[in-house]
Amino acid sequence: MVAPPVPTVEATAPRTAPVRRGRRRRLTARDILVLSVVVGVTVVLDLALIWGTSVVSVLLSFTNYDGISPIKWVGIKNYHDILTINPEFGTAVRNNLLWLVFLGLIATPFGIFLAVLLDRQLRFSRFYQSALYLPVALSLAVIGFLTQLILSQDQGVVNAILGRTHGNGIDFLGDSRLNIWMVLLFAGWRHVGYIMILYLAGLKSVDPALKEAAVIDGANPVQTFLRVVFPAMRPINVIVLVITVIESLRAFDIVYAINTGRNGLQLLSVLVVDNIIGEASRIGYGSAIAVMLMLVTLGFVITYLVNILREDSR
Amino acid sequence: MTQSKLTPSQLSRRSVLRGAALGAGVVAVPGLLAACSNGSGSGSSGGSAKQTISLGSNYSDPTPKKGIQGMIDAYQSKSGNTVKVNTTEHNTYQTNITRYLQGNPDDVAAWFAGYRMQFFASKGYLADISDVWSGLQGFNDALKNASTGADGKQYFVPIYQYPWGMFYRKTLFDSKGYKAPATWDDLITLAKQMQKDGLTPIGFADKDGWPAMGTFDYINMRKNGYQFHVDLMAGKEAWTDQKVKDVFGLWSTLFPYYQTGALGRTWEEAGTSFGKKEVGLIVFGTPHVVLQAPTPADVEDSILFPFPAIDPANGVDSVEAPIDGFMVPKKAKNLTGAKDLAKYIGSADAENAYLKVDNSNVAVNSGADTSAYTSMQKQAIGLTQKAKSISQYMDRDTRPDFAQTVMISAIQSFIDKHSPSDIDALCTNIEAQKKSIFANPVS
Numbered sequence: 001m002v003a004p005p006v007p008t009v010e011a012t013a014p015r016t017a018p019v020r021r022g023r024r025r026r027l028t029a030r031d032i033l034v035l036s037v038v039v040g041v042t043v044v045l046d047l048a049l050i051w052g053t054s055v056v057s058v059l060l061s062f063t064n065y066d067g068i069s070p071i072k073w074v075g076i077k078n079y080h081d082i083l084t085i086n087p088e089f090g091t092a093v094r095n096n097l098l099w100l101v102f103l104g105l106i107a108t109p110f111g112i113f114l115a116v117l118l119d120r121q122l123r124f125s126r127f128y129q130s131a132l133y134l135p136v137a138l139s140l141a142v143i144g145f146l147t148q149l150i151l152s153q154d155q156g157v158v159n160a161i162l163g164r165t166h167g168n169g170i171d172f173l174g175d176s177r178l179n180i181w182m183v184l185l186f187a188g189w190r191h192v193g194y195i196m197i198l199y200l201a202g203l204k205s206v207d208p209a210l211k212e213a214a215v216i217d218g219a220n221p222v223q224t225f226l227r228v229v230f231p232a233m234r235p236i237n238v239i240v241l242v243i244t245v246i247e248s249l250r251a252f253d254i255v256y257a258i259n260t261g262r263n264g265l266q267l268l269s270v271l272v273v274d275n276i277i278g279e280a281s282r283i284g285y286g287s288a289i290a291v292m293l294m295l296v297t298l299g300f301v302i303t304y305l306v307n308i309l310r311e312d313s314r
Numbered sequence: 315m316t317q318s319k320l321t322p323s324q325l326s327r328r329s330v331l332r333g334a335a336l337g338a339g340v341v342a343v344p345g346l347l348a349a350c351s352n353g354s355g356s357g358s359s360g361g362s363a364k365q366t367i368s369l370g371s372n373y374s375d376p377t378p379k380k381g382i383q384g385m386i387d388a389y390q391s392k393s394g395n396t397v398k399v400n401t402t403e404h405n406t407y408q409t410n411i412t413r414y415l416q417g418n419p420d421d422v423a424a425w426f427a428g429y430r431m432q433f434f435a436s437k438g439y440l441a442d443i444s445d446v447w448s449g450l451q452g453f454n455d456a457l458k459n460a461s462t463g464a465d466g467k468q469y470f471v472p473i474y475q476y477p478w479g480m481f482y483r484k485t486l487f488d489s490k491g492y493k494a495p496a497t498w499d500d501l502i503t504l505a506k507q508m509q510k511d512g513l514t515p516i517g518f519a520d521k522d523g524w525p526a527m528g529t530f531d532y533i534n535m536r537k538n539g540y541q542f543h544v545d546l547m548a549g550k551e552a553w554t555d556q557k558v559k560d561v562f563g564l565w566s567t568l569f570p571y572y573q574t575g576a577l578g579r580t581w582e583e584a585g586t587s588f589g590k591k592e593v594g595l596i597v598f599g600t601p602h603v604v605l606q607a608p609t610p611a612d613v614e615d616s617i618l619f620p621f622p623a624i625d626p627a628n629g630v631d632s633v634e635a636p637i638d639g640f641m642v643p644k645k646a647k648n649l650t651g652a653k654d655l656a657k658y659i660g661s662a663d664a665e666n667a668y669l670k671v672d673n674s675n676v677a678v679n680s681g682a683d684t685s686a687y688t689s690m691q692k693q694a695i696g697l698t699q700k701a702k703s704i705s706q707y708m709d710r711d712t713r714p715d716f717a718q719t720v721m722i723s724a725i726q727s728f729i730d731k732h733s734p735s736d737i738d739a740l741c742t743n744i745e746a747q748k749k750s751i752f753a754n755p756v757s
Contacts, residue, residue: 067416068437068438085746085747087724152578152583154583171574171575174578175575175577179578260523263521263730278412281715
């Protein structure tokens with residue numbers, strides 16, 4: 001692990017001396033010490049905080065640990081129970097996937113679309129930009145509270161406007177067939193602004209000459225974007241994709257603020273928290289859910305890395 | 315008491331500092347100094363020196379918070395000790411309780427009586443306070459049992475209790491000529507009449523996950539008796555038993571008369587509907603009605619009556635009346651002080667001091683002063699005194715891991731579908747999860 005930084009050091013070194021001798025001379029004992037410390041600390045922190053905790057979670061997921069009693073090995077019982085008799089697990093997986101599909105196919109493309117529009121220097125472009133970006137400044141927990149103020153059945157704004165108070169309001173957040181869509185709408189509201197600002201920053205860096213060339217060649221705006229700008233934006237596209245996936249898998253605060261993630265708003269992250277942190281303290285069981293969430297995440301990470309490495313090696 | 319008089323030989327560094335500070339006319343400093351030295355002198359200072367005790371409290375709403383402060387003020391002036399109250403928002407407090415007790419708990423901590431306390435006692439998080447109990451007076455056996463762990467030792471001191479039951483509005487009932495239903499059939503007949511009159515018969519909320527448990531408990535105790543409730547909660551009876559299915563079956567017949575959209579309504583919102591007379595009846599605990607009533611006159615107008623009888627063999631002999639109180643964590647830094655405070659909390663004086671502020675609950679100590687009780691408190695006492703058996707509440711009578719991760723979602727899913735055809739599958743699933751959880755021993 002000490003080796004990789006060496007070329008970096010050398011690359012920044014003035015190339016006056018021959019490379020071989022330079023390497024030997026420039027890496028003094030002190031350099032090696034500094035490098036070992038810098039890299040070593042990072043590696044230790046990485047091992048302890050990321051790999052260590054992950055491995056412990058995996059180990060705990062095969063036990064019935066409750067935080068205090070002696071740990072008892074229970075094999076795959078937790079996994080078996082989660083997959084066979086936990087009625088909330090299926091809903092949670094479905095909701096995480098819905099989140100991914102909704103953000104990936106609707107919110108993210110819409111954010112990109114807005115960025116492209118704003119990039120065309122419309123009038124009041126700054127105003128639109130700020131208005132669309134505003135929700136990103138709010139935490140998702142705050143958006144959860146806003147959602148309740150707007151959609152609550154007895155006291156919400158929407159039902160008041162519709163004149164449906166006094167017990168006949170629409171149960172936007174309590175009806176398990178409706179509430180996930182309402183939450184996605186509000187989570188998407190924030191996500192759109194986030195993606196828009198990221199993409200807008202990327203678009204500014206695309207060489208205008210590319211677009212001009214496309215226009216001269218007779219491309220319409222859609223073709224210009226899809227064939228010229230979009231491919232040129234590959235690094236930003238990758239970031240947007242990664243952020244969308246991460247946002248979908250780590251979703252938690254908005255549903256927790258609304259109804260602590262129950263009754264149709266279950267998410268894998270909520271099940272982990274409810275089991276491990278709550279009064280229940282089913283640490284082994286919760287760890288098993290966390291491990292499944294980690295496996296899903298790893299699936300995306302590996303796919304992504306394989307793609308990146310393959311493209312880079314071309 | 316003699317404790318408040320300091321003899322020269324008992325002067326400690328802190329009391330000298332306190333005297334110096336008082337002499338300098340600085341009133342706020344002694345408390346601060348004492349707070350800073352929390353626990354440091356607890357071992358050596360013995361019983362008679364001034365101590366600092368910390369109290370973890372989930373009494374976060376304004377009225378209960380003031381009530382606790384009233385009780386603590388009374389204790390401080392009586393004992394001369396200083397109590398530092400750390401208040402946490404109640405849902406957060408309850409969610410974090412396991413980590414709190416394991417980590418760095420206060421010397422005395424607010425909690426609930428019954429199984430929910432015994433669970434932590436069995437896990438070894440709580441200090442045995444049987445010696446405190448031997449000096450307490452005015453508690454009957456039922457209260458002592460609710461404060462006793464599975465090992466027969468006491469781990470809890472009650473402060474008050476509040477009964478659950480059905481409520482109606484007197485003015486509304488008088489104007490329409492309704493009568494409080496005594497039996498299940500009366501209830502259905504009355505609900506039908508209310509519907510005819512254009513009134514939503516029964517208020518209902520379960521967004522919070524726990525308010526509907528009270529209705530399950532009551533139908534269960536009326537239909538199957540108190541002992542079945544206890545055994546079912548303790549995991550001794552099967553949820554697939556026909557008796558349990560009958561409870562869900564009866565419950566499902568109430569849904570045509572409920573306020574719709576219960577899963578999107580908090581108990582506060584349902585309490586407000588009841589306060590505004592938008593619903594005819596509601597199943598609640600007394601604080602839920604009192605705290606949400608728009609005016610004191612609305613409290614006076616609210617009448618508490620026993621949940622209707624279902625099986626004549628059981629009648630209305632059981633009342634669900636949760637007991638709140640305090641426990642001493644095993645990790646308490648100042649055990650001597652904690653026990654002294656616990657002893658005070660177990661006195662009639664402490665209950666009087668608390669209930670003077672919060673009149674939505676009733677005293678449990680027989681020595682407490684009931685002369686200033688409101689009509690709601692008198693009704694509450696009437697209900698609990700007539701009861702043959704007193705249950706706590708589903709989430710206090712069973713294991714927290716079962717109540718929190720299985721029953722909340724099971725009852726919400728029942729409310730969502732509430733169709734008789736789904737009951738079998740629901741019960742089968744609850745039983746499977748129960749077996750899995752109860753397979754892990756508590757201690």
